[in-house]
Amino acid sequence: QVQLVESGGGLVQAGGSVRLSCAASGRTGSIYRIGWFRQAPGKERTFVAYISASGKSTRYADSVKGRFTISRDNAKNTVYLQMNSQKPEDTAVYYCAATTTLYSGTSPNEYDYWGQGTQVTVSS
Numbered sequence: 511q512v513q514l515v516e517s518g519g520g521l522v523q524a525g526g527s528v529r530l531s532c533a534a535s536g537r538t539g540s541i542y543r544i545g546w547f548r549q550a551p552g553k554e555r556t557f558v559a560y561i562s563a564s565g566k567s568t569r570y571a572d573s574v575k576g577r578f579t580i581s582r583d584n585a586k587n588t589v590y591l592q593m594n595s596q597k598p599e600d601t602a603v604y605y606c607a608a609t610t611t612l613y614s615g616t617s618p619n620e621y622d623y624w625g626q627g628t629q630v631t632v633s634s
Contacts, residue, residue, distance in 0.1 A: 512536045512623040514606050519628030530591040532606030541608045544589045548602035557616035596632045603627040
């Protein structure tokens with residue numbers, strides 16, 4: 511199977527930057543895309559960004575375009591989410607998720623494996 515572990519969350523001032531990491535292990539050859547999602551207390555889990563296994567295809571939620579960048583280091587089996595110009599509304603638990611489905615996109619239901627989540631808090 512696939513295991514995912516997020517790291518890098520914490521407290522940051524508005525306008526600051528945070529980089530999250532998602533380390534994948536297990537049968538990583540079966541992964542088609544890795545996505546980032548976020549969820550605030552009492553809110554639904556929403557899409558942030560995804561990247562293909564090759565790294566050549568990426569997609570971002572409108573709310574983070576121009577501020578966040580997703581990338582991967584295949585040698586380390588790690589995906590990163592660089593979050594710049596942080597806003598208080600970015601506060602949430604961030605999850606990385608992997609899908610083995612070819613035609614997957616922005617729905618959490620399309621992803622098969624999930625990390626434990628990492629808290630990001632942005633103060634005003």
